[in-house]
Amino acid sequence: MPSFEPRNPDYRAAATATFERQPAMRTLGISIARLEPGEVDLAMTYSAQFTQQNGFVHAGVITAGLDNACGIAAFTLMPPGADILTVEFKTNLLAPAKGERFIFRAHVVKPGRTLTVCEARAFAQAGGVESLVATMTGTLMTLMPRA
Amino acid sequence: MPSFEPRNPDYRAAATATFERQPAMRTLGISIARLEPGEVDLAMTYSAQFTQQNGFVHAGVITAGLDNACGIAAFTLMPPGADILTVEFKTNLLAPAKGERFIFRAHVVKPGRTLTVCEARAFAQAGGVESLVATMTGTLMTLMPRA
């Protein structure tokens, strides 16, 4: 993976602030575990209230984590003052989301002035073992305030 | 749209039961609004706790609604005893998810013995006006109990 040069020297504070302004992340129990230019890990503790009919975490909740990981990874490379929008994403669900804790690991594949493409993977941690449960490819858009 | 012949005469009860066994749907405030063979509408009331940084409903929550609409639409055409799994989906976010109430409208495009493809649209209702906010194409898998 290439390393990226952030255009915002305060990228860390800016990305963290954007993440924390999202009530949905608090409600879902998702937090930032690692943050580098173009890379982010989010973590989520298992909660029975977000499960589907077999007791696994719902695909939509896994997608919320993956999408946010992509968004924050893209955001670390955006200029000061930018806002961010998800254009689209695609998720493949590879295994039941069964575990005590979940990690959403995203990195930027291609940063751009308007569009940034990211990839992310969701891992379930259970009994000390980590397993891949889902992948995402997402397209994010940089929004700059009108001059 | 073609009309479909359900293979399970009790498809309505079976689909409703599968939907209601999902704690995530209760937590997110999503319920079944309409249910026909191969078609379903789900409804969700706006809740501030599931929003992103600009006060719109989080893309992951919209995706949870779309994915469940696809799943239940596919499930209405599955044989008795089947369980269902989402294989993958792709979501395009077309407009901010801003409204008092949201509708997730799914229909089966191609039912199959193993795989079923569905399409869904999310609409925001605000001040009596309904607007398209997101689309999904999803692939669902039929799981039959081992003989």
Next chain:
Amino acid sequence: MPSFEPRNPDYRAAATATFERQPAMRTLGISIARLEPGEVDLAMTYSAQFTQQNGFVHAGVITAGLDNACGIAAFTLMPPGADILTVEFKTNLLAPAKGERFIFRAHVVKPGRTLTVCEARAFAQAGGVESLVATMTGTLMTLMPRA
């Protein structure tokens, strides 16, 4: 489907010219069958040289037709002088692409200043019967020349 107002009064000539400047379309034997604001049908005759191991048209060739249908549909709504770029697409293959002739039918779902989202379907025609073989959702980008 909503009807769209083209921003380029010569949209028909502009879209046709863009289509015809693509050697790949000529090589694949794809031509414009219908063109309206935000909608296009392309047609392709079966050719054994573009088949896969079972004699069906290769998924990549079907995708080329779907992608071009999306692109031309989006292009009809773009302003004069615009160029167009495909950002991403997702294809579901629903049935073998087996037939004498293929139709790629696209329409704009959401036009935008920068991004336009389209949906397309591929149909195979065989013995007077038309059947759905693939779907696409695609995101297209408007490129304007620098002032």
Next chain:
Amino acid sequence: MPSFEPRNPDYRAAATATFERQPAMRTLGISIARLEPGEVDLAMTYSAQFTQQNGFVHAGVITAGLDNACGIAAFTLMPPGADILTVEFKTNLLAPAKGERFIFRAHVVKPGRTLTVCEARAFAQAGGVESLVATMTGTLMTLMPRA
């Protein structure tokens, strides 16, 4: 990346034979450059007849290469006698497909009895430099002959 144990001891001959039975690959000038269990590189020489309006290789042709790379990578892990089908794929186009030669590099992310998920990347080679032009995530299906 994990290493995979092929279930077919003759996976190399089987995968090569399946690839070579596709007239579309010959027509597009695509050949196998590397083949390992769960991994494949395909190569394609630039040809003006497969370009779009700006002289770059058409997105559908790039997709044909990516899809085939995914299919052959998945096929190397399938049991003897299997046939293979693409269920769906999603492509992000990251840069113009401009070059003398193109490489389509795929690997299996998750092999399965019925479904296998692969990722692939397309690279353009120009003047000794290789650059990423597109990504794919695809779902492939194993078809076994009826007993």
